[in-house]
Amino acid sequence: MGRVFVAGSINMDVVATAERHPRIGETVAGEAVLYFPGGKGANQAVASAKLGIATTLIGRLGADAFGKELRTFLAGQGVDLTFVRDTDGAHSSTAIITLANADNTIVVVPGANGLVDADDVAAPVLARGDVAVSQFEIPLPAIAAFFRRARAVGATTILNPAPAKQADKALLDLVDILVLNETELGYLTGTGLRDSDTPERFSEAARALGQGRIVCVTLGKRGVLALVDNQPLLVPGREVKAVDTTGAGDCFVGALASQLAIGKPLGDALAYANAAASICVQRMGAAPSMPTADEVSAVLSTRRPGEGRDP
Template sequence: MGRVFVAGSINMDVVATADRHPRVGETVAGHEVFYFPGGKGANQAVSAAKLGAPTTLIGRLGTDAFGHDLKTFLAAQGVDLSYVTDTAGIHSGTAIITLANADNTIVVVPGANGFVSADDIATVALAKGDIAVSQFEIPLATISAFFNRARAAGATTILNPAPAIAFGAELLDLVDVLILNETELSLLAKTELRDSDEPARFIEAARALRGDRDMIVCVTLGKRGVVALADGKPLVVEGRAVKAVDTTGAGDCFVGAVAAQLAAGKSIRDALDYANIAASICVQRMGAAPSMPTAAEVKAFRRPGEGRAP
């Protein structure tokens, strides 16, 4: 079995719940405040680890109280923290989240995450069969260095380009599996997409973004499921009807689950089916990293025959 290495952000999520989101300049009364471990890197690492993959997280924390609490939580989830560095004089990454009717708005303050550098990944021992995962809450130059090392070692690279920002083709050239939502695909493919569009529209945009690269493109559509372009052929994974409580970590759960399944040698179709189930469990719980399901929970949640290639 391969290993999963995640280079990414580690945040404390400060979550306020309310009946609705405030408009610009407006104050609304909230109900509760929660403190949840989060950050896209940490979330994806916890997802992969709880689903059974040997998982290492590469990142930075401040030497503040949040940093201590985050490290304690991640270690308890079975994540290897050998490459998580404490950074003096800088606060740990923090996300301010408003949650209303299962939808969220998020403001991320990078803190120590902004200092993750190529030096942090210089000694990471990647090998063929391993999975290297990253996202856009650490510097792009660091991601490029990480993926270059992964490619040289024969590892598979997974990029989750979120939060959505424009980036160069040279980074995309290093990506084996691109996992993104319709908003991110709209930005990168320079086309207008809506979550209600037919699957063919997303496949068309994915094909344009892929170009002549040998890259798998997976587009997550929330409750509608997933559409993907693999080996130039479209794949559609139907969504599952569940009562969502908090969607904050769903995309990260999906990415971590795909990474864990690919590390176990599963096909991309099997990995997408499995990740879709895992994410549908995640949204039924509060919090980001704490909502990630275990392999046993995914197994119990499957319908007969689900999660296997046709």
């Protein structure tokens, strides 16, 4: 059985809830201010750990009150924090989130996350069968160094290129599985995409990124479209009442990594991750909303015919 290693961001999410999002230059009255552990790296690590998979997080925290709270929370979720460093002179990363009608806007102030470097990702020892995960909330050179080490020992690499930014071909060439939403897909391919577009439209765009890797496009309630050897695989979504979508993509990535680490076929792993994300959006917060293995199993016990088959 493999392990999951996540090199990534750790944030404190400061969430302001309101009836609607303000327009540019407008002030609206909020309803509440909430504090949740988050950051794409931390979210993905918690998602994997809560599903019972040995999961190690690699990153940095500031030497401040948020850093102490985040470390305590992550340890309580079963995440191995051996390679999370406290950084003097830097604040812990903070995400300012406005939540209205289950949709969010997010501004991230990187802090210690922006200091993660090649030395940080060189510390853990990976092995064949492990899964190495990262996202774009830490410096790209650190991600490249992490994936080079993973590839050298035969570990699987998963990149979630969010928030969207341009990455060079050398980094993408180190990626086995690319997981992104339609906005990120449109940005990386220079294609105008909408969430209402057909699966064929998403497949066409994904082919520009699919050389030598699997591309998974998460489509919210519509499910996920995977391009495997240039052939599309559509895993249907699940209709649920969303409360907060903040950590849904991270839940999907962490759950996918967890299932691949234990040797599940891709189709089954995608269906499992899709089910996990459908639970996540029904709760407030990012990392605290990640489901347990028992909760995902309960949802999958009602799976539709044909769902979760390997391509």
